[in-house]
Amino acid sequence: MKSRTAFRITLALAFVVTAGTLARATSFSPTAVAPTPVAADYEPVDNMHHLMEYIYGPVFGELKASQTNTDDENYWKTVKKTTLVIAEVTSLLAQRGPDGDNAKIWTDASQSLHNAAKATYQAGREKNQEGVTKNLALMQAGCKACHGTFKK
Numbered sequence: 001m002k003s004r005t006a007f008r009i010t011l012a013l014a015f016v017v018t019a020g021t022l023a024r025a026t027s028f029s030p031t032a033v034a035p036t037p038v039a040a041d042y043e044p045v046d047n048m049h050h051l052m053e054y055i056y057g058p059v060f061g062e063l064k065a066s067q068t069n070t071d072d073e074n075y076w077k078t079v080k081k082t083t084l085v086i087a088e089v090t091s092l093l094a095q096r097g098p099d100g101d102n103a104k105i106w107t108d109a110s111q112s113l114h115n116a117a118k119a120t121y122q123a124g125r126e127k128n129q130e131g132v133t134k135n136l137a138l139m140q141a142g143c144k145a146c147h148g149t150f151k152k
């Protein structure tokens with residue numbers, strides 16, 4: 001009985017070790033591994049409506065609703081967290097505009113918003129409230145610049 005249990009354990013261990021070796025072996029095989037995505041392969045996960053509803057609206061809302069308290073580390077964290085999300089996501093937003101006559105309005109608005117969010121983020125890192133206030137207004141202008149043409 002005891003030796004049978006020991007045998008089973010040995011068998012189980014052998015299986016685990018073999019599986020581990022196989023897993024490692026396949027991860028080096030070029031055919032078994034999915035190609036690493038590059039920026040050019042970027043595919044949107046969902047439509048513009050949901051991107052705005054779930055990311056831009058709530059994230060910018062959180063930033064605007066945060067109580068300015070320059071002595072509070074959490075205030076600066078909120079500034080940095082929200083502006084970094086918007087700055088990074090807006091690089092992707094810029095690629096999702098329409099073709100045709102209005103394409104430039106889309107990319108210009110995205111660029112303004114990206115720049116303003118980046119500047120707000122940097123001001124947050126430096127705990128520079130004046131910079132946050134100034135660039136927050138520019139962020140809002142970036143939202144409006146696009147909505148004026150594209151949001152029904």
Ligand code: HEC
Binds near residue numbers: 053142143152
């Ligand atoms: C480059 C264009 C562009 C920029 C910049 C932009 N938006 Fe939008 N936004 C849109 C479009 C297009 C829609 C309409 C989407 C739809 O309903 O199909 C929209 C819709 C929205 C909505 C409505 C979503 C809903 O639930 O109905 C909110 C909220 C929103 N945007 C927030 C923002 C905020 C906040 C910013 C700035 C931080 C911003 N957007 C910047 C293009 C933009």
